[in-house]
Amino acid sequence: xxxxxxxxxxxxxxxxxxxxxxxxxxxxxxxxxxxxxxxxxxxxxxxxxxxxxxxxxxxxxxxxxxxxxxxxxxxxxxxxxxxxxxxxxxxxxxxxxxxxxxxxxxxxxxxxxxxxxxxxxxxxxxxxxxxxxxxxxxxxxxxxxxxxxxxxxxxxxxxxxxxxxxxxxxxxxxxxxxxxxxxxxxxxxxxxxxxxxxxxxxxxxxxxxxxxxxxxxxxxxxxxxxxxxxxxxxxxxxxxxxxxxxxxxxxxxxxxxxxxxxxxxxxxxxxxxxxxxxxxxxxxxxxxxxxxxxxxxxxxxxxxxxxxxxxxxxxxxxxxxxxxxxxxxxxxxxxxxxxxxxxxxxxxxxxxxxxxxxxxxxxxxxxxxxxxxxxxxxxxxxxxxxxxxxxxxxxxxxxxxxxxxxxxxxxxxxxxxxxxxxxxxxxxxxxxxxxxxxxxxxxxxxxxxxxxxxxxxxxxxxxxxxxxxxxxxxxxxxxxxxxxxxxxxxxxxxxxxxxxxxxxxxxxxxxxxxxxxxxxxxxxxxxxxxxxxxxxxxxxxxxxxxxxxxxxxxxxxxxxxxxxxxxxxxxxxxxxxxxxxxxxxxxxxxxxxxxxxxxxxxxxxxxxxxxxxxxxxxxxxxxxxxxxxxxxxxxxxxxxxxxxxxxxxxxxxxxxxxxxxxxxxxxxxxxxxxxxxxxxxxxxxxxxxxxxxxxxxxxxxxxxxxxxxxxxxxxxxxxxxxxxxxxxxxxxxxxxxxxxxxxxxxxxxxxxxxxxxxxxxxxxxxxxxxxxxxxxxxxxxxxxxxxxxxxxxxxxxxxxxxxxxxxxxxxxxxxxxxxxxxxxxxxxxxxxxxxxxxxxxxxxxxxxxxxxxxxxxxxxxxxxxxxxxxxxxxxxxxxxxxxxxxxxxxxxxxxxxxxxxxxxxxxxxxxxxxxxxxxxxxxxxxxxxxxxxxxxxxxx
Numbered sequence: 001x002x003x004x005x006x007x008x009x010x011x012x013x014x015x016x017x018x019x020x021x022x023x024x025x026x027x028x029x030x031x032x033x034x035x036x037x038x039x040x041x042x043x044x045x046x047x048x049x050x051x052x053x054x055x056x057x058x059x060x061x062x063x064x065x066x067x068x069x070x071x072x073x074x075x076x077x078x079x080x081x082x083x084x085x086x087x088x089x090x091x092x093x094x095x096x097x098x099x100x101x102x103x104x105x106x107x108x109x110x111x112x113x114x115x116x117x118x119x120x121x122x123x124x125x126x127x128x129x130x131x132x133x134x135x136x137x138x139x140x141x142x143x144x145x146x147x148x149x150x151x152x153x154x155x156x157x158x159x160x161x162x163x164x165x166x167x168x169x170x171x172x173x174x175x176x177x178x179x180x181x182x183x184x185x186x187x188x189x190x191x192x193x194x195x196x197x198x199x200x201x202x203x204x205x206x207x208x209x210x211x212x213x214x215x216x217x218x219x220x221x222x223x224x225x226x227x228x229x230x231x232x233x234x235x236x237x238x239x240x241x242x243x244x245x246x247x248x249x250x251x252x253x254x255x256x257x258x259x260x261x262x263x264x265x266x267x268x269x270x271x272x273x274x275x276x277x278x279x280x281x282x283x284x285x286x287x288x289x290x291x292x293x294x295x296x297x298x299x300x301x302x303x304x305x306x307x308x309x310x311x312x313x314x315x316x317x318x319x320x321x322x323x324x325x326x327x328x329x330x331x332x333x334x335x336x337x338x339x340x341x342x343x344x345x346x347x348x349x350x351x352x353x354x355x356x357x358x359x360x361x362x363x364x365x366x367x368x369x370x371x372x373x374x375x376x377x378x379x380x381x382x383x384x385x386x387x388x389x390x391x392x393x394x395x396x397x398x399x400x401x402x403x404x405x406x407x408x409x410x411x412x413x414x415x416x417x418x419x420x421x422x423x424x425x426x427x428x429x430x431x432x433x434x435x436x437x438x439x440x441x442x443x444x445x446x447x448x449x450x451x452x453x454x455x456x457x458x459x460x461x462x463x464x465x466x467x468x469x470x471x472x473x474x475x476x477x478x479x480x481x482x483x484x485x486x487x488x489x490x491x492x493x494x495x496x497x498x499x500x501x502x503x504x505x506x507x508x509x510x511x512x513x514x515x516x517x518x519x520x521x522x523x524x525x526x527x528x529x530x531x532x533x534x535x536x537x538x539x540x541x542x543x544x545x546x547x548x549x550x551x552x553x554x555x556x557x558x559x560x561x562x563x564x565x566x567x568x569x570x571x572x573x574x575x576x577x578x579x580x581x582x583x584x585x586x587x588x589x590x591x592x593x594x595x596x597x598x599x600x601x602x603x604x605x606x607x608x609x610x611x612x613x614x615x616x617x618x619x620x621x622x623x624x625x626x627x628x629x630x631x632x633x634x635x636x637x638x639x640x641x642x643x644x645x646x647x648x649x650x651x652x653x654x655x656x657x658x659x660x661x662x663x664x665x666x667x668x669x670x671x672x673x674x675x676x677x678x679x680x681x682x683x684x685x686x687x688x689x690x691x692x693x694x695x696x697x698x699x700x701x702x703x704x705x706x707x708x709x710x711x712x713x714x715x716x717x718x719x720x721x722x723x724x725x726x727x728x729x730x731x732x733x734x735x736x737x738x739x740x741x742x743x744x745x746x747x748x749x750x751x752x753x754x755x756x757x758x759x760x761x762x763x764x765x766x767x768x769x770x771x772x773x774x775x776x777x778x779x780x781x782x783x784x785x786x787x788x789x790x791x792x793x794x795x796x797x798x799x800x801x802x803x804x805x806x807x808x809x810x811x812x813x814x815x816x817x818x819x820x821x822x823x824x825x826x827x828x829x830x831x832x833x834x835x836x837x838x839x840x841x842x843x844x845x846x847x848x849x850x851x852x853x854x855x856x857x858x859x860x861x862x863x864x865x866x867x868x869x870x871x872x873x874x875x876x877x878x879x880x881x882x883x884x885x886x887x888x889x890x891x892x893x894x895x896x897x898x899x900x901x902x903x904x905x906x907x908x909x910x911x912x913x914x915x916x917x918x919x920x921x922x923x924x925x926x927x928x929x930x931x932x933x934x935x936x937x938x939x940x
Contacts, residue, residue, distance in 0.1 A: 024225045028067040030087040031057050035072040036163055038185035039245040040092050040112075040211075043072050045187060052245035053092035053213075056108060059237060064229050076141070082214060088222060094143035095210035103214035104223045106230065109238055111310060112246065114144045114206040117170075117184070117198040118177045120273075125177075126387060128152055128204055137166045137178035144179035147207040167194060179206065182246040199273050200248070201261050201298040239311040247297075247312035254293040256313040257283060258304030263409055264803070265469040266338070267317060269298040270908050276800065278469040279318050279335065282454075285461055290453040301366065302386070305329070308438060314446065316438040321368040321488070331436035332447035333454050334696065337477050337486050340369060342429035343410060344402030345395050346422055353377055353429050362391040362403030369431045372489040373404070376431075388413060396422065404431070408475045412803050434488045455580045455699070459706050468797075481704035485535045487697065494693040500539045501694070503529060504551040504560040507544045508635065511656055511717035512565055515544055524656075524713050525564045528582065531709070532701040547634075548614045558688050562698075566686040567616040577689050580699045581682035583710065587617065587675045588658045590651040592643065598650070598673045604628050607649040610639035616681050617652070640667055652678075656717075777851040779829055780836040788850035788858050792910040795862050799903060806903045807870035809859040810917035811839070811877070814895035814929045816855040823889050831892065834885050842877045858914070867902050867934060874898050874932040882930065895930035897921050906935050 033041035033049055041051040049070045061068040071078075071087055081087045082103065094114070095105050116136065118125050125131055128151050136152075138145055140159050148155065158175055160166040167190055170178050180203075184194050213230075215223045250256055259267045259275045267277040275296035287294045297304075297313050307313045309326055318335050325331075342361070344350040358379045363370055365384045373382060383400065385391045391403040402423070405413075407430065414420040439447050462478040470476060480486055487495070505513040505525050516522040521542045529540045543560065545551035554560045556575040568578040589598050589609075598604065605627040611618045613632035621630055631648050633639040639651040640661060653661075655674060661667050685702075687695050775787040783791065792808065799806050813835065820828035832855070839849045839857060848860040859877075861870055877896065884891040899920025901907065906916040920933045927933075 024221075025064055025066050025229060026088070026222075028069060029057075029061070029089065030069045030071060031089055031091045032071050032073065032078040032081040032087040033091045034075045034078050037075065037092075037181070038187070039181065039183045041072070042185065042187070052110065052241055053108075055241055055245070056110075056233075057091055059233060060229055063232060082216065085216065088215065088219070089226065090214040092211060092213055095212045096143055096146065099212075099214065104217050104220070105212040105214050106223065106227050108211045108213060108230070109233075110211045110242060110246075112209045112211045113182055114147060114209050115180055115182065116148075116177050116204045116206055117180050118202040118204060119170075120197055120199055120202055122176055122202075125202075125204075126389060128206070131155070131177055131204075134176035135174070137169055137175035139163055139166055139179070142179070143209065144206060148179060151206070170194065170198060186249060196273060199269075199298070201269060201300070242310055243312050247307070248295065250295045251293060254295050255315060257294055257296050258307060258313045258316045259296045259298045260301045260304060260318070261298050262413065263406070264412055265408060265471075266336075266406075270800070270904070273298070274908075278465055281465040281468070282335065282457075282462065283317060285457055285465065286450070286453045289456050290449065292449075292453070305438075308440060311440065314439065314443075315450070318435040319438050320366050321434045321436060321490075324366075325438070328441050329438050330441045330447060332439045332450040333437045334434050334700075335437050335454070336435045337432055337488060338435060339407040339430050339432055339475060340367070340404045341407045341410075341431075342402055342404055342426040343395075343414070343423045344426060345398070346424050348398070348401065350401060350424070350426070352426060353380070355379065357401070359401040360399065362394060362400045364388075364391075364405070367404065367433075369404070369433045369489065372431055389417075392417065392419060404429070408470055408472065415803070432486065432488055455703075459703055481535075481700075482706065483535070485700050485704050487536065487700070491693060491697050495536070495538060495697065498561075498691075498694070500541050501561045502559070503540050503542045504545055504554060504563045505542055506548060506551070507546050508637065509565075509657060510661075511659075512654075524583075524717050527713050527716070528564065528705065531705055532698070535704055536697065536701050538697075552614075555686060555688060558690070560688070561691060562685055562687045562694070564685050565683045567681050568684055568686075569616060572686065575689055576686040577692060577695050579685035579687065579695060580702055581684060582702055582705075583683050584680040585683055586655045586680055587652055587678040588655045589673050589675055590640065590643065590653065590658050590661070591649065591671050591673070593669050593671050595649065595671060598675070600677050601625055601628075601675050604650060608647070609650045609652055610642055610648040611652045612636060612639070617678065621652075636661060640670070643670070780832055780851050782836055782840075782857075783848060783850040785850070785852050788848060788852070788860060789910045789914075791848050792860055792913065795860060796903060796908065796910070799862070800908070804862075805864040805866065805869075807861045807864055807867065808901045808903075808913045808917045809861065809870065809874060809877075809932075810852075810899045810901070810914070810921045811857040811859065812897050812921050812925065813855040813857075813881075814897055814925075815892075816894055819892050819894065823887075827887055827889055830887050831885060831894075834887070835881065835894075838880050839877060842880060843873060858917070867900075867905075870900050870902065871932065871934075874900060878930060878932065897924040897929050898932035899924060900932055900934050902934065 033051075033053055035041075035043045035049075037051075039051055041049065041053040044050045049072045054070060057068050057070075070091070071081060073081065078090060082090045090103070092108060093099060099105065116128065116131065118131070122134070125134075132152065132155065135156050135158050136148070137158050137160060138148060139162060148157070158169065160169060166178055167188065169175050171190060171193060178198070183200075184191060184198070188194070213226070215226065248256055259269070259280065261267075261269050263277070265277055267275065267279045270276050275298055280296060283294060283296075286292075296317075297307070299307065301319065304313065304316045305319065305326070308316050309328060315332070321331075342353055353376075355376070355378055357377055360381045360383050361373075361377075362385050363373070363382050365386045367384070370382050373380070380401075383394075385394070385403075388405070391400065394400045395402050396419070407425075411420065411425075414423060437450055439450065459478060459481060466476060466478045473479070477486055505521060505523075507513075507515045509523075511523050513521070513523045513525045521544055526542065529542070532538060533540055545554075551560065551563060552572075555563050564582070566572070566576075566578070589604065591598070596603070602625065605625060606629070608629045608631055609621075610631045610633045611621065612635060618630065618632055621628060631639075631642070633642065636651070636653050636657055639648065639653070642648045643651050652675070655672075658672050661670075685698055687698065775784060776782065777784050795806055798804075816828070816831065819831055832851075836849070836851065836857075839859065843849060843859060843861065846862055850858045850860070852858045859873070861873060864870060877898065881894060881896045884893050899917040899922070901913040901917035901920065903913060907913040916935060920935060924931050924933045
């Protein structure tokens with residue numbers, strides 16, 4: 001309700017004389033806003049108005065140089081304020097026919113949605129119609145209601161007077177879903193619990209809202225002036241407004257990454273709402289590599305695509321290669337490539353697909369491999385589906401012969417839906433598809449940042465991430481690179497249509513490129529292309545040039561297809577595209593032996609310095625060091641000749657080229673000094689600009705040549721020896737001296753090595769003993785509290801990858817305290833030792849029994865098929881623990897209370913599972929002891 005002071009203020013404002021601004025608008029505008037319609041308009045913790053509509057009208061006021069006064073009230077009262085003329089406009093509302101009849105409405109040009117928030121654990125609900133049997137909460141008299149009744153006329157609705165009551169009902173479990181706007185209110189004290197139980201990625205779009213502001217119909221002039229003013233708002237401002245208030249909350253300078261749900265092991269969301277999977281790990285490595293903060297936004301693939309278009313996220317983590325992408329999106333980097341296979345209903349007994357097979361086959365709507373399938377199976381008709389459930393229904397009803405789905409993902413999905421036994425997989429039908437990370441087309445710098453970051457990641461890092469999540473070796477991608485680079489159907493087809501690729505290289509730039517004594521091309525470049533040829537089945541035809549500029553001209557005229565060891569310069573971008581970096585040029589200064597020591601490039605000031613004219617450094621050296629007298633030369637040999645003739649003081653070239661020249665007669669007495677302060681220039685492969693597909697293929701090939709292999713190439717071509725003449729007597733005397741010293745050194749080494757081995761063995765034994773003592777209980781020798789937590793975390797990682805179940809049994813002994821008090825601690829220790837053996841005998845060797853403290857034990861059961869497996873073990877333990885135990889003082893009887901927590905139902909980390917199991921154990925004690933209990937079952 002509106003207070004008297006507020007009404008008085010409104011009356012004063014309405015009676016005050018206001019003057020028009022330059023645009024004709026009043027100098028002050030009174031705007032009514034709802035106090036509890038998050039995120040559009042609300043009152044924050046400090047009692048101030050905030051939200052999208054507030055920022056919107058503040059920007060209008062700033063742009064038009066007018067004062068905006070906000071009047072916040074309960075939603076029904078805001079409409080009354082406008083109807084009574086106490087304010088000039090209502091700042092934001094959803095357009096409805098009733099409101100359109102009452103007010104003059106104008107769009108805010110903000111894209112907003114009315115949504116249904118669905119409980120996380122509500123399985124099988126993927127569309128609005130799936131909610132038919134469940135109770136849906138909705139606030140009375142809101143814009144959601146009409147759309148909800150129209151789309152779900154037989155729905156089971158529960159009505160609430162306000163949003164506060166609705167949220168409480170949702171948390172109390174009275175409704176399975178509820179209506180809401182684009183975001184839940186972060187300022188609500190129940191936000192964390194609400195967001196956990198009703199996460200964003202489970203929401204279902206109800207309808208697109210037409211978000212408008214309203215004035216009274218009689219105030220036509222003001223309506224026209226406001227329409228003109230709001231039309232002047234910059235689109236980039238509106239995009240930022242949508243991102244800030246309708247996107248996902250995140251820290252500043254954080255990149256928001258859209259992650260597709262239900263695509264494990266590639267990407268999914270844990271029960272705790274955390275993104276996980278191979279692609280998540282890859283992006284986390286990228287974040288560490290680039291120093292860029294990231295946050296994952298789980299949602300469906302199509303919602304991610306829509307959110308990227310709107311600018312509410314920055315990147316779609318992975319999306320199939322699809323030519324039907326919206327115009328304002330582009331691929332930034334090929335993240336991965338996955339296999340898809342054909343799944344057919346078992347009852348059809350279909351053994352294979354071939355070019356004579358007829359019928360209909362299902363594919364996902366964004367499947368990129370349909371063109372390839374149509375070539376393989378010309379008699380089949382391919383039908384696109386948005387959801388897996390639709391394809392399954394059509395397949396099981398025999399409308400389809402089956403469907404294509406991701407080989408690594410589909411078995412898990414079918415098992416979750418309890419239909420795995422109803423389908424056969426035809427492995428001979430495998431088809432490969434690339435996955436790309438997507439960005440908006442107006443963000444080319446971000447696309448390049450992403451590409452460079454992933455290019456810098458070591459292949460070994462990606463292989464380790466892949467092998468952590470992908471258990472089937474036949475589905476590996478990165479792990480195959482060093483044997484055979486995986487190419488897509490389009491890439492293979494392109495290479496088949498370009499059977500021989502013409503490569504240009506220099507004849508006298510050793511050790512990178514040169515012609516050997518037999519007249520054959522040799523050097524690092526040749527070895528690199530030989531590796532690429534072997535791993536990608538490409539035929540490279542090498543042409544040798546004596547002059548670099550002639551070779552470059554032939555590339556420009558498309559007489560060559562590619563050239564290695566080229567710098568990316570602006571003048572070359574008109575006719576060439578450039579690969580990822582293969583190696584970097586490190587610079588060295590060559591001088592005569594009597595030249596002064598060069599510590600930095602600045603020491604070359606005032607000196608005459610020769611450098612190869614086509615190096616990028618030759619163009620820019622004087623920019624940084626204007627006092628150096630730069631002498632461009634046609635090649636390194638010409639520079640060295642000028643050096644020997646005292647016409648220049650130094651020659652700058654790559655360390656590799658300088659090292660090679662020192663092997664040749666006439667240059668052996670030159671001095672080489674590395675210049676660390678000069679920028680290193682990446683050495684790239686230049687590809688003719690109409691061969692863009694070749695660029696992507698070569699980048700894959702370069703990635704397959706790991707750091708170790710590159711080092712081997714360098715060592716092969718850069719290793720050399722410089723020998724000088726010595727007489728035979730000197731040689732023999734030197735060899736005897738070396739031999740004697742070697743014998744003495746060998747004797748010392750043998751004795752020292754034996755002593756060292758003994759010391760290492762003793763130290764290792766001591767370390768093993770200390771490790772055991774630190775991780776095991778002194779009395780029972782069972783793992784202690786720290787070790788069981790470590791094993792639980794390791795088991796959780798393994799079970800998450802394999803989608804398996806594990807259980808934790810928290811055991812507290814009943815009657816132990818009485819025995820301990822009656823007979824003393826020695827007998828109590830004797831009893832604990834016997835009970836430890838009983839517990840160990842009740843489980844498999846792969847399971848773990850730990851003493852948690854006192855008379856409490858924790859048992860970790862792994863690789864379970866169902867929770868009933870844990871119940872069987874608990875019953876076995878209870879039976880064995882109920883038998884009399886013979887001790888030195890006679891027989892005693894005890895029992896046990898067991899609480900059982902199950903992964904993933906009760907938690908996804910050790911702390912949560914232990915807490916649940918512990919609380920269940922206490923529940924057992926309160927219910928009579930000597931029993932076990934699950935979180936969702938009755939006692940045994």
